Amino acid sequence: MTTTLPESVTSAAAEAVAAVLPAPTQLVAGAPVVGDAAAVAEYAGAAVAELLLPGAPRVAVLVGAELVEALAASPMGGLDLAAATQPALDAAAAALGASCGTAREVSLDQVGAEIGGSFALVPLLGGGTPAGALLVSDAATASAAAVESGGVPPVLQSPAMGSAQGMAASRGIEMLHGVDMEVTVELGRTHLTVRELLALSPGAVLELDRAAGSPADLLVNGRLIARGEVVVVDENFGLRVTEILDETAVG
Structure with a gap:
């Protein structure tokens, strides 16, 4: 079966996330499936961000218990899941032809409401088992596909907005590098x-x-x-x- 443009865009975003999401082994993107609450509930944490595309569609990254526990047990004290997954969300946004806003940690039962509408779920496999997942709303894939095909112009940016987006690429755990520790x-x-x-x-x-x-x-x-x-x-x-x-x- 020929891969549709939205599905190929979603898979490309998932591959970008797999390359940067913290994990003990290299992650690979699985096949996209229709997302639902039951699939989301299999994970341990979630972070969501808005894409700077028309309609402000959203993407989310789900992570397993291993990463959540590692962040909680850090020698620097509990680290923020949203900050840890920001580079992954930035990578997904770039693959979708956009930038994204600041990541927010959300509870698993609120992921569907945060995404808004139907979405695709792409499992991120480590050693053959799901270690995380990328959620991309149907609105995001449609908007990204339209931008790629030239149907929708990119979001106009002011100089100040462009500067803020440039800073987004460096967000993540590295934001804590300047924090003083005893x-x-x-x-x-x-x-x-x-x-x-x-x-x-x-x-x-x-x-x-x-x-x-x-x-x-x-x-x-x-x-x-x-x-x-x-x-x-x-x-x-x-x-x-x-x-x-x-x-x-x-x-």
């Missing part, structure tokens, strides 16, 4: 009673729960993420990182 190096710990604390005086020695020569802990916002050895750098103490800990090793 980094602490911990040599060890001990427990004291109030009486022992009050008895402290200059010259007192506290025994820590760490053997001499053991690595020190590196904590970010109170969360252990690495270990290393204490060094001296230009008369200041420093930490040479020797081990980066994953979530299973922290405990």
Whole structure:
């Protein structure tokens, strides 16, 4: 069967999303299907954005539990799903011949209402199983197809709008690169009673729960993420990182 233009446009958008959506394995776009509430409910999170096309149609990215849990367990604290999926939505919009607005996280039961009307769902497969999905409203594919065929002119942009859209391409987790985090190096710990604390005086020695020569802990916002050895750098103490800990090793 010959692929229709709207279906080919949707598949191209899904392939663009698969290339940039965070995942432990490379994602590939599956075959588009008619979307419904039952299909949406199989995923764990969703983000939606408006396309800068006539009628402001919308697209959405669905993600699985693995990405939602990874964002929640980040050493920097819970990260925003909308920010994490913004590059994917930008990629989908570009494949549809447009730009998109800022992503918004929405609940799964509100996805249909946010998209507005019927939509296509393209599963994004990682290792053969769905790890995410792209939702494209029928209005979006029709509008994108019309733009591609020359039937509808692109949305007119003011200089200010064009500048804002240029910034959209760089949104995502990288927006957090300038956020200050509290980094602490911990040599060890001990427990004291109030009486022992009050008895402290200059010259007192506290025994820590760490053997001499053991690595020190590196904590970010109170969360252990690495270990290393204490060094001296230009008369200041420093930490040479020797081990980066994953979530299973922290405990």
